[in-house]
Amino acid sequence: MTDLLSIAPRDKAEILAQALPYIRKFHGKTMVIKYGGNAMTDPALQADFAEDVVLLKLVGMNPVVVHGGGPQIETALNRLGKKGEFIQGMRVTDAETMEVVEWVLAGEVQQDIVGLINQAGGKAVGLTGRDGGMIRAQKLKMVDNKNPAIEHDVGQVGDIVSIDPSVVKALQDDAFIPVISPIGFGENNESYNINADVVASKLAEVLKAEKLVLLTNTPGVLDKAGNLLTDLTARRIDELFADGTISGGMLPKIAGALDAAKAGVNAVHIIDGRVPHAMLLEILTEQAYGTMIRSH
Ligand SMILES: Nc1ncnc2c1ncn2[C@@H]1O[C@H](COP(=O)(O)OP(=O)(O)O)[C@@H](O)[C@H]1O
Numbered sequence: 001m002t003d004l005l006s007i008a009p010r011d012k013a014e015i016l017a018q019a020l021p022y023i024r025k026f027h028g029k030t031m032v033i034k035y036g037g038n039a040m041t042d043p044a045l046q047a048d049f050a051e052d053v054v055l056l057k058l059v060g061m062n063p064v065v066v067h068g069g070g071p072q073i074e075t076a077l078n079r080l081g082k083k084g085e086f087i088q089g090m091r092v093t094d095a096e097t098m099e100v101v102e103w104v105l106a107g108e109v110q111q112d113i114v115g116l117i118n119q120a121g122g123k124a125v126g127l128t129g130r131d132g133g134m135i136r137a138q139k140l141k142m143v144d145n146k147n148p149a150i151e152h153d154v155g156q157v158g159d160i161v162s163i164d165p166s167v168v169k170a171l172q173d174d175a176f177i178p179v180i181s182p183i184g185f186g187e188n189n190e191s192y193n194i195n196a197d198v199v200a201s202k203l204a205e206v207l208k209a210e211k212l213v214l215l216t217n218t219p220g221v222l223d224k225a226g227n228l229l230t231d232l233t234a235r236r237i238d239e240l241f242a243d244g245t246i247s248g249g250m251l252p253k254i255a256g257a258l259d260a261a262k263a264g265v266n267a268v269h270i271i272d273g274r275v276p277h278a279m280l281l282e283i284l285t286e287q288a289y290g291t292m293i294r295s296h
């Protein structure tokens with residue numbers, strides 16, 4: 001079990017002194033943590049992540065993990081001779097791809113994370129959006145972000161209709177740590193593949209989370225020259241969308257993050273999940289990491 005004292009290379013006493021006020025401040029608060037597929041490539045980092053989630057729970061917070069798995073889905077598709085296609089950060093999902101997505105996310109990635117959290121001393125429970133009727137979805141109508149007259153057919157990609165958080169709340173009350181795969185269900189019980197950033201953002205809003213932390217594989221949002229943008233407001237985000245600075249998987253991430261900030265989630269951060277203990281240090285120390293998204 002990792003404790004704050006074992007975090008190198010910073011001064012240990014300094015970290016503890018910094019952490020105590022945050023532990024008090026965030027006691028009983030919900031923290032939604034999006035664990036991106038690109039941040040989970042190294043087994044040692046995955047184990048660190050699981051230990052950090054357990055530590056948050058032990059000090060009295062309510063971590064809720066939403067996981068991705070884009071690269072893991074891609075590997076499985078490649079094995080079947082298929083190649084993923086993305087439009088505006090969303091995977092075009094035909095029926096066969098949907099089967100692979102469900103099998104990889106719910107069967108593989110989610111269960112790996114549940115196992116690691118339990119190994120670290122926590123009590124994790126894996127869920128998809130079907131469990132407890134949590135995530136109702138419908139087919140996403142995707143309008144081209146440069147030409148609104150064009151609509152793309154992205155297959156079984158889901159647009160969230162509603163989230164019923166009661167199953168998450170029940171688990172939290174019983175000291176479990178929910179680990180959620182971004183899969184929704186439709187009116188006819190059909191499955192939908194939903195971008196994990198979108199699920200994490202909406203869930204943070206519905207749960208009235210204190211924080212939303214999105215762990216990815218960049219230091220945060222970068223400008224065209226590769227410099228880290230530490231703070232982004234809605235206006236600046238519009239400019240970065242318009243001039244093409246933000247593209248691919250960063251599009252749904254930023255859009256979701258901004259929605260969560262506007263909906264009242266106090267702090268929304270995009271941070272580098274490849275840095276050991278990045279999430280813990282972001283939540284429990286005063287140092288700013290990555291990019292903070294603000295509504296204004
Ligand atoms: N302005 C930007 N700053 C940082 N990353 C960006 C930017 N625009 C696009 N990206 C891309 O977004 C990726 C992160 O999104 P994504 O691949 O969906 O990761 P995750 O699996 O963490 O959700 C980065 O690896 C990078 O390739």
Ligand SMILES: CC(=O)N[C@@H](CCC(=O)OP(=O)(O)O)C(=O)O
Pocket residue numbers: 035036037038067068069070071073089090091101157158182193194195196197249
């Ligand atoms: C619609 C859509 O794009 N769904 C994603 C779901 C997984 C995900 O979001 O994974 P990351 O967070 O690792 O990118 C996909 O199929 O890749």
